[in-house]
Amino acid sequence: MRYAMAVDTKKCVGCSDCVVACQTENNVPLGYARDWITETVAGTYPNVEIEIRSERCNHCENAPCVRCCPTGASHIVEGGIVLVDHDKCIGCGACIEACPYDARYPHPDGYVDKCTFCIHRVEKGEDPACVAVCPTHCLHFGDLDDPNSDVSKAIADRKWKVLAPEAGTKPQIYYLI
Amino acid sequence: MKEELIVSGRNIPGVDPHLTLWHWQIPLYLFLGGLAAGLVFFSSLYVIMGKEDKAPTAVKWASFITPVALVIGLLALFLDLRHKLFFWRLYTTIRLQSPMSWGAWTLLIITPLSFVWSASYLRELVPQWDWKFKWLYAAETWVIKNRKPFAWVMIVLSVILGIYTGILLSAFNARPLWNTSILGPLFLTSGLSTGAATIMWMSKDHEEKNLFGRIDLLLITIEIFFIIHMFMGFLASSAVQIEAAKLFLGGPFTVSFWSFVMILGLLVPAFLEILEWKGYKIPAAVPAFLVLFGGFMFRLLMVEAGQLTRYLY
Numbered sequence: 001m002r003y004a005m006a007v008d009t010k011k012c013v014g015c016s017d018c019v020v021a022c023q024t025e026n027n028v029p030l031g032y033a034r035d036w037i038t039e040t041v042a043g044t045y046p047n048v049e050i051e052i053r054s055e056r057c058n059h060c061e062n063a064p065c066v067r068c069c070p071t072g073a074s075h076i077v078e079g080g081i082v083l084v085d086h087d088k089c090i091g092c093g094a095c096i097e098a099c100p101y102d103a104r105y106p107h108p109d110g111y112v113d114k115c116t117f118c119i120h121r122v123e124k125g126e127d128p129a130c131v132a133v134c135p136t137h138c139l140h141f142g143d144l145d146d147p148n149s150d151v152s153k154a155i156a157d158r159k160w161k162v163l164a165p166e167a168g169t170k171p172q173i174y175y176l177i
Numbered sequence: 178m179k180e181e182l183i184v185s186g187r188n189i190p191g192v193d194p195h196l197t198l199w200h201w202q203i204p205l206y207l208f209l210g211g212l213a214a215g216l217v218f219f220s221s222l223y224v225i226m227g228k229e230d231k232a233p234t235a236v237k238w239a240s241f242i243t244p245v246a247l248v249i250g251l252l253a254l255f256l257d258l259r260h261k262l263f264f265w266r267l268y269t270t271i272r273l274q275s276p277m278s279w280g281a282w283t284l285l286i287i288t289p290l291s292f293v294w295s296a297s298y299l300r301e302l303v304p305q306w307d308w309k310f311k312w313l314y315a316a317e318t319w320v321i322k323n324r325k326p327f328a329w330v331m332i333v334l335s336v337i338l339g340i341y342t343g344i345l346l347s348a349f350n351a352r353p354l355w356n357t358s359i360l361g362p363l364f365l366t367s368g369l370s371t372g373a374a375t376i377m378w379m380s381k382d383h384e385e386k387n388l389f390g391r392i393d394l395l396l397i398t399i400e401i402f403f404i405i406h407m408f409m410g411f412l413a414s415s416a417v418q419i420e421a422a423k424l425f426l427g428g429p430f431t432v433s434f435w436s437f438v439m440i441l442g443l444l445v446p447a448f449l450e451i452l453e454w455k456g457y458k459i460p461a462a463v464p465a466f467l468v469l470f471g472g473f474m475f476r477l478l479m480v481e482a483g484q485l486t487r488y489l490y
Binding site for chain 1: 178179180181182183184185186187188189190191192193196198199257258259260261263264266267269270272274275276277278280281348349350351352415417484487488489
């Protein structure tokens with residue numbers, strides 16, 4: 001089993017619904033974010049291209065945050081989801097320094113926090129909160145090992161990219177371009 | 178033109194708009210850890226070589242600074258933690274892939290041992306000192322009898338401590354400025370140099386002062402070579418590392434790096450040590466202070482600048 005997500009950059013309008021849904025679902029403190037919207041503008045007028053991406057933890061296969069964690073608080077569970085065990089985290093910040101995507105943050109309560117792919121929902125067979133609310137259906141979640149899953153089908157016949165592949169982390173969020 | 182922006186409003190303290198998560202605590206610790214590594218290295222080296230009488234300051238008196246430096250360093254590390262009461266979790270596991278885990282365990286061993294090391298010389302420094310308990314006298318005798326094996330343990334630990342302060346940073350491939358394997362040897366050399374400078378400063382023995390002045394001179398030369406080597410490596414590497422090097426080569430850290438680290442922290446003390454070698458009278462405090470200052474500034478700037486370097490946005 002390999003959980004992953006595909007983000008259709010051609011459909012995403014940057015409404016931030018996924019951001020708000022995540023903050024509500026996971027009680028994310030004000031000003032903090034487990035997911036966010038990035039806008040890339042390239043070119044010069046009138047030849048301007050815009051790409052909008054809903055970003056979050058990439059649940060990397062070769063996760064540098066897990067590697068550098070001195071207590072084992074950062075770990076990978078079945079399905080490849082990268083999680084932080086709050087009771088093991090000492091808040092040293094090594095994982096935050098280690099993440100090329102700046103996807104982790106120091107929670108005001110002391111421990112380090114991040115996107116969990118809404119594992120509490122996924123375990124019940126539901127989609128993560130961000131995927132469930134997306135009004136343009138640009139987010140696709142599922143198991144890459146299952147060819148019939150939403151995410152497998154989404155990346156099967158589209159061109160895609162991942163962010164900063166040169167960092168060597170093997171990220172598992174696919175951006176359809 | 179290409180512009181990348183987070184548009185959904187993210188304002189995470191310490192992370193946005195760029196990482197400022199590690200403040201003065203980490204560089205202070207890296208400096209004190211390096212200094213302690215240097216002091217331990219030279220004290221154990223001279224015991225192992227059986228030349229305690231040639232370097233009495235290094236073996237005995239300077240070693241009293243080690244536990245103090247380590248305790249202040251540990252305090253700084255503790256202050257850096259955000260989930261402080263869970264710090265003991267470091268010691269419920271050993272993570273071989275995490276330099277921080279290596280460091281935590283090394284510190285757990287070397288800190289009490291450095292207390293024991295200096296305690297075994299305490300009665301030479303303060304002859305009227307009374308250990309009060311019989312078993313403490315017995316322990317002292319045992320340590321004095323086993324100085325050589327003790328020194329072997331300490332020298333290995335000191336090298337791990339000195340190298341790990343550099344590897345701690347170099348293991349972060351997300352921060353291109355840190356992601357160079359030269360940082361381990363570079364920080365070790367710099368730590369040894371600060372240790373040698375402290376011994377030179379403290380020593381009352383003219384010959385020992387000169388000896389450690391020359392040792393420090395050699396270490397400074399190696400350090401300058403490593404720093405040039407580091408920049409050469411960056412400039413011959415990928416775009417993110419070229420950008421990282423530019424922070425020091427024309428970017429916002431240029432003036433502070435070249436004036437505080439390169440000139441004041443390395444070239445000036447090296448020049449003064451050469452003058453002293455040639456027979457001029459130079460107060461050892463001046464080059465020693467400059468080396469210590471440069472060592473701290475180097476770590477401060479590396480930690481600060483490293484957090485600015487990244488792959489995205």
